[in-house]
Amino acid sequence: MVPFQYNARSLFVRKVTTLATALGIALVVFVFAAALMLGEGVNRALKTAGRPDTVVILRKGSDAELTSAIANEYLGLFRGPAQVAQAGGVIGEIIVVVTAEHADGSGVSNVLVRGTPPGGLAFRPEIKITSGRAPRPGTNEVIVGTAISGRFKGLFPGQSIDLRRNRPLQVVGEFSADGSSYESEVWGDLDYVRNALGREAVVSSARVRLNTPSDFDAYRQLIEGDKRYSMKAMREPDFYEKQSQATGGFLKGLGLTVAILFSIAAMIGAAITMNGAVAHRTREIGTLRALGFSRASILTSFLIEAIVLAVIGGVVGSTLVLLLSLVSFPVMNFQTFSEIVIRFHATPAVFVKALVFSGVMGLIGGLVPAIRASRVSPVEAMRG
Amino acid sequence: MNLATYARRNLFRRRGRTILTIIAVTVAVLIFCAIRTFIVAWNAGADEAAADRIATRHKVSITMQLPRHYIDELREVPGIQAATWANWFGAKDPKERVPFFAGLAVDHNTWFDVQQDMKVSADVLAAWKQTPNGAILGDVLARALEVQVGSRLVITSDIYPGDWEFKVVGIYTPVRKTVDRNTLLFRWDYLNNDPRAVYSKEHLGWMVSRIAGSADSAALSRRIDAKFESRDDQTMTMSERAFALSFLGGFSAVLSAFQWVSLGILVIMTLILANTIAMSVRERTHEYGVLRAIGFPPGHIFGFIVGESLLVSLAGGLVGAVIVELLINHALGPFMQDNMAGVFQHFFTPGWVVAVAVGAAAVLGVVAGLIPAVLASRLKVTDALRRLD
Numbered sequence: 001m002v003p004f005q006y007n008a009r010s011l012f013v014r015k016v017t018t019l020a021t022a023l024g025i026a027l028v029v030f031v032f033a034a035a036l037m038l039g040e041g042v043n044r045a046l047k048t049a050g051r052p053d054t055v056v057i058l059r060k061g062s063d064a065e066l067t068s069a070i071a072n073e074y075l076g077l078f079r080g081p082a083q084v085a086q087a088g089g090v091i092g093e094i095i096v097v098v099t100a101e102h103a104d105g106s107g108v109s110n111v112l113v114r115g116t117p118p119g120g121l122a123f124r125p126e127i128k129i130t131s132g133r134a135p136r137p138g139t140n141e142v143i144v145g146t147a148i149s150g151r152f153k154g155l156f157p158g159q160s161i162d163l164r165r166n167r168p169l170q171v172v173g174e175f176s177a178d179g180s181s182y183e184s185e186v187w188g189d190l191d192y193v194r195n196a197l198g199r200e201a202v203v204s205s206a207r208v209r210l211n212t213p214s215d216f217d218a219y220r221q222l223i224e225g226d227k228r229y230s231m232k233a234m235r236e237p238d239f240y241e242k243q244s245q246a247t248g249g250f251l252k253g254l255g256l257t258v259a260i261l262f263s264i265a266a267m268i269g270a271a272i273t274m275n276g277a278v279a280h281r282t283r284e285i286g287t288l289r290a291l292g293f294s295r296a297s298i299l300t301s302f303l304i305e306a307i308v309l310a311v312i313g314g315v316v317g318s319t320l321v322l323l324l325s326l327v328s329f330p331v332m333n334f335q336t337f338s339e340i341v342i343r344f345h346a347t348p349a350v351f352v353k354a355l356v357f358s359g360v361m362g363l364i365g366g367l368v369p370a371i372r373a374s375r376v377s378p379v380e381a382m383r384g
Numbered sequence: 385m386n387l388a389t390y391a392r393r394n395l396f397r398r399r400g401r402t403i404l405t406i407i408a409v410t411v412a413v414l415i416f417c418a419i420r421t422f423i424v425a426w427n428a429g430a431d432e433a434a435a436d437r438i439a440t441r442h443k444v445s446i447t448m449q450l451p452r453h454y455i456d457e458l459r460e461v462p463g464i465q466a467a468t469w470a471n472w473f474g475a476k477d478p479k480e481r482v483p484f485f486a487g488l489a490v491d492h493n494t495w496f497d498v499q500q501d502m503k504v505s506a507d508v509l510a511a512w513k514q515t516p517n518g519a520i521l522g523d524v525l526a527r528a529l530e531v532q533v534g535s536r537l538v539i540t541s542d543i544y545p546g547d548w549e550f551k552v553v554g555i556y557t558p559v560r561k562t563v564d565r566n567t568l569l570f571r572w573d574y575l576n577n578d579p580r581a582v583y584s585k586e587h588l589g590w591m592v593s594r595i596a597g598s599a600d601s602a603a604l605s606r607r608i609d610a611k612f613e614s615r616d617d618q619t620m621t622m623s624e625r626a627f628a629l630s631f632l633g634g635f636s637a638v639l640s641a642f643q644w645v646s647l648g649i650l651v652i653m654t655l656i657l658a659n660t661i662a663m664s665v666r667e668r669t670h671e672y673g674v675l676r677a678i679g680f681p682p683g684h685i686f687g688f689i690v691g692e693s694l695l696v697s698l699a700g701g702l703v704g705a706v707i708v709e710l711l712i713n714h715a716l717g718p719f720m721q722d723n724m725a726g727v728f729q730h731f732f733t734p735g736w737v738v739a740v741a742v743g744a745a746a747v748l749g750v751v752a753g754l755i756p757a758v759l760a761s762r763l764k765v766t767d768a769l770r771r772l773d
Contacts, residue, residue: 020659024652031648059545066447067474067542069583098445099620099630108630110446164444165616197448199583230545251638258645261415265649268408269656272401276663279398329637337446 002301025313028266035255040345046244050237052213083215092203100152112338115193132173142188147341184340270365286381299374306366314358409700412653439627443618449587468494471589474542489575508554519550522565657752673768682761689757697749701742
């Protein structure tokens with residue numbers, strides 16, 4: 001084996017070239033890691049709110065709470081079967097999107113308002129009031145999720161937004177929900193919201209708490225098998241999975257496509273640098289061969305050099321990308337037509353993947369130059 | 385041997401490196417154009433929305449509807465030449481051949497008077513007025529749903545329960561390339577008379593008006609909204625472009641991120657170029673010393689290096705432009721138009737994007753050569769000659 005010091009010194013001697021290449025790779029790794037962090041953020045924002053012992057019921061044919069409608073009297077029937085837990089039981093909620101103006105004056109967007117019955121907050125233990133207080137049942141008081149609080153005119157504690165002419169929603173507090181998409185919603189009273197919309201007789205969706213997650217199949221058969229209902233029952237995690245497919249798949253697909261395209265450019269950059277290194281050191285390589293180092297060890301040595309070069313870039317890129325953790329941006333959820341806020345989310349897995357990715361780029365970019373190096377004939381090389 | 389020959393020979397002294405660098409520039413130009421094309425395609429619907437049309441919707445929510453008589457009141461507003469309306473049907477293909485398409489219940493008497501970028505023949509229009517469950521489709525959608533004029537078409541809805549059966553009476557022709565060819569139009573009265581539409585009975589989704597070309601659309605919009613200000617259902621009127629953007633607006637943050645990303649690839653390209661040039665210059669320092677010693681002024685050395693960098697980046701840029709033209713405008717674009725019109729109606733790279741990309745490649749080529757060129761031309765002859773590798 002050629003000592004690693006040889007590679008380290010070679011990289012150091014050609015500082016400028018090493019730096020330019022590593023910087024290029026750092027940028028690519030930055031983009032790649034950003035795409036991964038975006039994916040993590042999307043997963044967290046769109047999915048994490050599901051519990052396996054909770055069933056979401058929608059009208060058959062509807063994919064989203066927004067377009068579903070269930071008559072009030074069905075809620076009692078949903079509560080009937082023995083699988084339904086005594087605590088929590090069944091809640092029916094109404095969903096509506098309202099137009100709100102961005103606080104920074106950059107136009108309008110849609111915000112999701114959820115009208116929930118008195119037990120709606122207790123039904124989801126992850127909901128925490130972070131400032132102000134919970135809305136009183138039966139009033140026009142609402143709480144706003146931390147992700148959108150202050151982003152829109154009227155959606156901040158102490159302010160109000162019109163649900164209809166002379167039907168304002170009064171914001172009395174903020175809530176968090178473990179980073180889930182609930183944090184991009186406004187929660188108020190079921191009956192107040194329904195009355196304002198003139199939809200007293202229906203809810204958008206129902207949520208049912210079961211005794212155990214394994215009761216789901218039996219319960220679903222009861223609900224979907226009953227022809228009077230024409231309903232669809234899903235486990236809550238499956239429901240969120242489906243909700244996030246369109247938007248999440250779209251964002252993740254975009255991010256990864258860009259990262260892969262970028263990596264092509266970076267691999268060419270690495271190849272140029274390593275090619276230059278090989279061409280530059282033909283005589284050295286010849287000497288190494290003459291000293292008795294095998295072709296395989298020359299190949300390995302140059303591959304290692306390429307990988308180290310790329311991983312230097314990888315470390316720089318994946319360290320810089322941590323700054324993105326501070327960035328969040330709004331995006332429309334196709335399923336709900338409303339705005340949710342996504343935050344870049346770093347995990348150790350992202351860091352590891354980014355480093356492996358940079359190593360692979362170095363490996364691919366360095367392969368051809370390394371093979372060339374290993375083929376150098378010692379006699380010709382030393383002749384000059 | 386003159387200077388041009390020297391420059392040309394220099395270019396291909398390290399043939400592999402030059403070719404790799406040209407490929408790198410080509411790839412960068414390709415990526416830049418692809419990202420920009422994506423942004424342009426995403427905004428196409430809104431950017432080309434007719435300037436002489438304004439849309440009126442419910443002020444509170446896009447999902448709330450307006451009472452039917454609003455259309456009559458709207459038509460009384462001076463400056464409105466014609467007005468029509470549509471309801472979002474939430475159409476879905478039960479066989480899932482098409483992932484997403486717009487299904488609109490529209491007023492068959494006035495729709496085509498206002499939406500003049502969709503055309504149908506007088507015969508088709510007459511047939512539509514005779515057929516309560518008649519539907520008119522875009523050609524791309526008709527092909528995807530495997531129906532022709534006269535076919536039966538069954539559609540389901542995200543909003544209204546059950547199967548909905550239509551008879552295809554015609555295919556509309558788009559007058560511009562960016563007009564959606566993936567829309568299903570059927571008669572609003574057919575929806576309104578169906579008991580399943582009880583929650584939207586006698587209600588309109590949104591209204592679209594055609595206004596005189598000379599009219600001040602902002603003032604007119606305010607006048608319309610003022611008319612309904614004191615009602616229970618207030619309105620929000622905006623240009624058709626703003627209306628289209630209110631659906632796409634949620635992605636503006638993603639799009640601006642993409643604009644930054646497209647600049648990122650140019651930075652990477654510059655780094656690769658600068659690296660190549662620096663390597664070449666280092667190898668030839670001795671030669672530059674010789675050139676200087678036999679009387680070439682520093683300006684020539686500078687010119688050689690910057691010129692070489694410019695030449696490489698320009699070659700890469702032009703190859704990239706050709707590939708963009710072939711790959712996006714002649715392969716991907718037509719393919720998307722025929723098969724994925726629901727995603728992107730018009731995925732073509734505009735000429736200005738290609739021009740910007742090639743221009744950027746040229747400018748950045750000069751920039752990349754600048755530092756090595758300045759350093760090399762400032763080098764003392766004796767120092768340069770002493771350098772051996």
